[in-house]
């Protein structure tokens with residue numbers, strides 16, 4: 001079975017075509033800046049990368065170009081569209097409606113459309129993507145995989161916010177958590193790597209990317225996570241604030257005369273390590289500036305590592321212990337010094353890492369020393385594979 005995995009952002013579309021016989025990626029690509037003049041497409045087949053500058057006006061057009069590329073006479077990987085057996089869609093927000101992946105029907109599309117109130121930025125592009133696929137490949141089975149679904153096991157006392165209960169009833173205002181597909185993949189994979197059933201492990205997954213969240217995975221289930229009602233909560237991120245004293249929001253709005261949209265922009269796009277350093281949202285730039293002695297870059301880096309470590313310790317409370325810490329995503333997989341600094345804050349817990357083993361990027365590797373009380377691993381995430389596996393499992397039963 002060949003599964004096409006689709007991940008639509010507001011101005012992007014990422015795809016992978018995966019052969020599920022051996023779980024190999026046949027082709028993958030990115031459409032960036034959809035709807036803008038300088039949009040471009042990258043398409044990768046067997047390590048070869050093709051970059052095509054091509055205006056792409058909509059997700060539907062991106063989808064059409066992608067299908068042409070997959071069948072291209074020089075670098076295509078399929079002869080015709082019948083070779084694609086099913087399509088898996090990543091959906092950022094499943095609210096409290098979806099606790100697992102589902103086959104997409106008209107009713108499911110209508111339900112996902114209802115979620116846009118809670119995810120006005122993240123869900124509409126994915127709905128566009130689903131509709132485009134339906135139009136271009138009618139009848140092809142499609143599956144929705146939700147980033148929030150893995151967190152449905154978080155107990156009520158951990159997802160409820162201490163504000164008047166009527167807002168929970170009125171607006172479904174509660175912790176949802178995100179990156180569930182990544183947390184699910186990494187927690188299961190690290191269990192295989194340490195050679196223990198996932199049902200017998202207390203794992204903390206640190207998904208540290210541009211967006212970042214931690215998840216306490218107890219015996220294979222999410223029991224707490226750092227993102228909340230929205231993906232702004234939790235640890236500080238590249239440009240998102242993470243947790244704050246809530247009164248800072250109203251204080252700033254009053255002092256600076258800000259509208260709700262303006263304060264949203266500050267918290268989502270101008271905060272985090274970018275906000276503190278004033279340099280960049282990219283950790284590579286922060287590291288370089290900090291190493292050159294830039295004081296605010298040093299401050300941003302220290303604050304980030306302290307707060308991530310503090311969350312790890314909190315999740316020891318959530319699970320009554322920690323067996324494994326797993327780092328993943330762009331920063332978790334690649335930023336050697338950030339991993340080291342986070343772990344230094346956890347020495348009191350008996351965390352010890354081997355600096356030589358830690359000196360690597362993007363590899364599946366244990367970086368803790370044999371006498372470390374908690375195992376520490378790097379596990380590159382693979383959300384697309386989880387989406388493809390769920391799609392296969394659901395479509396096979398049809």
Ligand code: AMP
Pocket residue numbers: 208209210211238281282283284285329330331334335361
């Ligand atoms: P993500 O959202 O998972 O793509 O992560 C983006 C972040 O990962 C950026 O802030 C980068 O600093 C960091 N990152 C990505 N690739 C690398 C790399 N090869 N080396 C160091 N940092 C990286």
